[in-house]
Amino acid sequence: MIGMNSIDIYMTLEERISSAFRMDEETWLRHANPWSVWTRLTALPLLVAAFWSREWLGWWAIIPVTLAVLWTYLNPRIFKRPESTDSWASRSVLGERVWLNRDRIPVPEHHRRVPVILNLIAATGTVPIVWGVYRLEVWPLLPGFAMVYLGKLWYLDRMVWLYQDMKENPEYRDWLY
Template identity: 65%
Template sequence: MTLERKIAAAFKMSDEAWLCHANPWSGWTRFTTVLPLLILAIWSRVWLGWWSLLPITGAVLWMWLNPHVFPKPRSTKHWISKGVLGERVWLNRDRVPVPQHHQRVPDFLNGIAAIGGVLVVWGLAVLSVWGVVFGYTLVTIGKLWYLDRMVWLYEEMKNVNSEYRSWLY
């Protein structure tokens, strides 16, 4: 079982949830709001003290709820939708192999995002604006490049697998 499948299971990502998450509103709001809200909520401990647990809880709740609150999209032909579908293909790579040229790059890009995540955590721990901003920038670059790679992966794999093809409408 891939790490991504374990994460998807923790988020209760059923077939229905994946389709809802392929809604551009879900994909873009998750991408653009989850980490900034979490950063702001954690930084708010400076002003709110223990009360910062409320916005932190709200940010974590939004992260978990986001893939479930939007309806299925009218179309999955949007770039972000294909990125989400590609993530689904990627997490399934132990069952349906992906082409060789896709096997290492996603892990590398997730590594860039992970390094950024470590910098964000460090920046939040020591209240370094530059640590948070630089880390967030790395997370964003890594994730956008990863999503672009997932679009490419999906575009290739939809022609190989009828289930994957059925996701595009």
């Protein structure tokens, strides 16, 4: 990775995440369903509860962990395409797609740094969450959840703004219906 700056590494990470979830065109359309967006917010608490269950279930905790991971993977796939993408939640997903495509179609300057910062805030929130789950202590979970959800929801709001600014691009124009 010689010659790559931190944003190049970050973009590669985003692309890897999208690839790991096998987000094809149909999956993105289904994920634009507001039900998918809002229920996706349950993934982190379910994962935390699943890993915490090791205290009561021992090695059997692998079952709730597997189910939580499966939910995280299936969530963008189980909902139908939305009847309209003209909702905040749908446009946040459309903006995420624009953001992931920013190497091919550059985004305006005022959208280039804030999403990176917000994702770093959300990622930083995972540290106290992992610590709390490891130590089986609730107190680190609360600030961790606050950081993750503040960063993620603010990021999604920025993605709505990004899509609004980019929606006239011929590649993105038909996404809003």
